[in-house]
Amino acid sequence: MTATPRLHTQQDLRRANLAAVLYAVVDGGPASRARVADRIGLTRTAVSTLVDDLLAAGLLAEAGLGHSGSPGRPGTVLALSDQGPCGLGAAIGVDHLAVCAVDLRGRVRARAAVDAVNRRSRPEPVLERLAGLIDDVTGQLTEAGLRPAGLCVAVPGQVVRDGTRVVQAPNLGWRDVDLAGRLPSGGGPLKVDNEANLGALAELWIGDPVCRTGDVLHVSAEIGIGSAILTDGLLLRGNRGFAGELGHVPVRRRGHACGCGGRGCLEQYAGEEAVLRAIGLDPVRAVADHPGPGGRVGYLAGRAEAGDPDVLRALRGAGTDLGIALTAAANLLDPHVLVLGGALADLAPWLLPAVEAELGRRMGTAPPLVVSRLGADGPLLGxxxxxxxxxxxxxxxTAQPTG
Known part of the structure; x- marks a missing residue:
């Protein structure tokens, strides 16, 4: 979903029309030229010219004959290409690195991931290791006839709006780190964004249909807690691009010190490490014993399912504090739905009762709360x-004039 462009030149008009043709296939599925023309309200002659350029650029592909829905001979069906340009996504986590490639049809075509202790690590070795994963994935793409159209990196921290500089990532220990020129992007542009923002955009594009209309508050809960606000399909970024730092909303007046410099922040009571501390585990040791976010969350889920009273108590406490912060956010923003994503979405059966109870007690009628189907993969896919x-x-x- 994109904002309506302001058209000033013939080039702007052509760009908009090419995009309209592509989105007609994205939103409506494979179709003939005639069906595409009907969907976007252009003449069949105009659409045919645009389609020729998109075919030449490798953005569309012909997929056999099919009926257009109108009288006459079957037309050639157009589909998004499964070769040509694709998207590279990378995620830098506190305890892992991951890269994946997605083609224009939205299918994951290559993926690589490693467990890595990135907390308090200098950026250089982390980025060097990530670059190696990107090279591995790019090599797989070449064999599949795909080429990267750019790279987008999800980071657990604040990123300059429309920039590549990480202002601060408290759980990594990074401050003022610019990723420009430090990662291979396949010749395309490099983008860097907050992981919660990208998780929310993934929900908009490929997640629950409830996220595609109205206002959505997406909470990404892992070691840290972030959030993002979608309003009618657009991401609310704020003045500097830092909107959505729910994890650093204080829920205790004189609480634990936080890596952001504050005290009593939500993620100190509702994040993954807070739950581990509450059951008597050292979070650093837990990372070593159960590497990767899925390892620790799976460990907690197993103990919760077995009825472990300490884990159940810790998850109730985390859910209560999360409910307090969500109440403040929901009262301020009035979203039509709340979405719980990130690794802790796998703990929803034990978290949600306390979250919903707190929302109901404080708000009366609260927005519905749904669990992301993308889970911990949301930021990477986004x-x-x-x-x-x-x-x-x-x-x-990509689609330059032919002939």
């Missing part, structure tokens, strides 16, 4: 899809 969406939004960069 990063890859951000690149493919940029291609779909501006095909002119």
């Amino acid at each position: 990063a890859a899809h951000a690149v493919t969406r940029a291609v779909l939004d501006d095909p002119l960069r």
